[in-house]
Amino acid sequence: MTLWQHQLRKLQAIAEQRRYRFRLKSVKGFVSLALVGAILSVAIAACSGNNTNNSSAETPNASPVAASKDNIELTLVSFSVTKAAHEAIIPKFVEQWKKEHNQTVIFKQSYGGSGSQTRAVIDGLEADVVHLALAGDTSKIEKAGLIQPGWEKEVPNDGIVSKTVAALVTRPGNPKGLKTWADLGKDGVKLITADPKTSGIAKWNFLALWNSVIKTGGDDAKATEFVTKVYQNVPILTKDAREATDTFAKQGQGDALINYENEVILAKQKGEKVEYVVPDVNISIDNPVAVVDKNVDKHGTREVAEGFVKFLYTPEAQQEFVKLGFRPVDEKLAQTKEVTDKFPKVKTLGTVQDFGGWSEIDKKFFADGGVFDQVQAKIKR
Known part of the structure; x- marks a missing residue:
């Protein structure tokens, strides 16, 4: 706050006090208020003069220095x-x-x-x-x-x-025959994914799994049962997507990795041999x-x-x-041959809005005591 603004607030407070104290019942009170009013006018004029064409007039803490x-x-x-x-x-x-x-x-x-x-x-x-x-x-x-x-x-x-969608990365030759989300709940399958408590992609991964049940006619009970089976197959929850990828690719853990489609495409562009499936029931990762x-x-x-x-x-x-593997938000660009050839078509695409928006999603699934915590409490590692 500038010196003028500080003084202005003090003067405004004085004026308010005097208004109630004197209520203009005496000439003395009137003169006092008049004097304060005159001082306020000068202060306001000074403030206005100092802040002409300056964004700090609207945002007192703003610094205009960087622009010059x-x-x-x-x-x-x-x-x-x-x-x-x-x-x-x-x-x-x-x-x-x-x-x-x-x-x-x-x-x-x-x-x-x-x-x-x-x-x-x-x-x-x-x-x-x-x-x-x-x-x-x-x-x-x-x-x-x-x-x-x-x-x-x-x-x-x-x-x-x-934006992107979720992809299922497998080992070379896909020895476990993993093609759909349902395959991740099978016995003997080890999945690598990050922790929704620390990673945005992990929340999307969870939603992709949940969405796969809801979009194929299941209810919340069936979805909870399914994601519990899947997370029982997760040996370790990593901190973020990058660590999950390293755990799968560099450390050789797991039979499958859920990752952003764009990450998989980027890895292939760098010459890495990556095999993956984009399930045709998916979630729009925005x-x-x-x-x-x-x-x-x-x-x-x-x-x-x-x-x-x-x-x-x-x-x-x-x-x-x-x-670099992201699906475009520009609809005109999305219709080009380059884009349609690059990205597999998703038949059933869920959105955040389908689940009430992020406020409702976080409250239901990821808040303390929510569905994810309930699922974790059932799992013995």
Whole structure:
């Protein structure tokens, strides 16, 4: 708070006190209020004069300094599997911003499990932009007071900037003959997946399993029975998707791994021999992006942060997401031959909305004492 704003609040308090004390019953009281009013007018004028054309007038803690610097730093916090895509997209944005604004954007990047990243931002990691695995994580940052309500309406597609589906990765030759979600509940099958308490992808994995029962006519009781069988076949719950992949691929544990389709495609592009199936009953894995309002106003980076988020929706950026295995959010791009040839068609696709949105999903499945905890309590490892 500036000195003028501090004085202004004191004067307003004095005026309020005097209004009740004197209630204009005497000339003395009237003169006192008149004097306070005159001082307030001067203070307001001074404040207005000092803040002309300055975003700090609306956001007192905002810093306009960064906008005038030759170099500006932007902190991007995202979930682990977006790293390759952002590393391809960021240089394109930096080049465009330099050309249009004559300013060099320097990115600080942090990647990890979506749940862990969310907690880090709430606990003080000063992200300017967050690109997380699920809207529920973004909503937690909103509830912490760092993101203003309505963030999903400030950009296209309700804030969803990347999406994929769940894939079932198997050992070479698929010796266990795993083709559907139901196969993961069979005796003798070992599945590798992450922990929904720390990983966004693990929540999606759980929903994919649950959805496979509901979308084929089952009820909650049957879905609970099925996911309990599956998680009995999980020898270890890893912290995040990256660790799950390493456990399966590098340590050789498990017969199958549930992973994002884009991660599998990226691995194949890197020359890894990966065999996988995209079950035709699946879940749309939608990843939102948002500007962290409190932090960009503090850093003076709102303009460049909003520019970066906007850039992620351009055909140029979406094309990079597609190259690295994400299904495009741009419908025009989704209809191109390149995309239809690249991604297997899913016959029955569930969505978060089918289950009441992330608030209801978290409450039902992942809150303390929820369905996931109940399932874990039944499992003896």
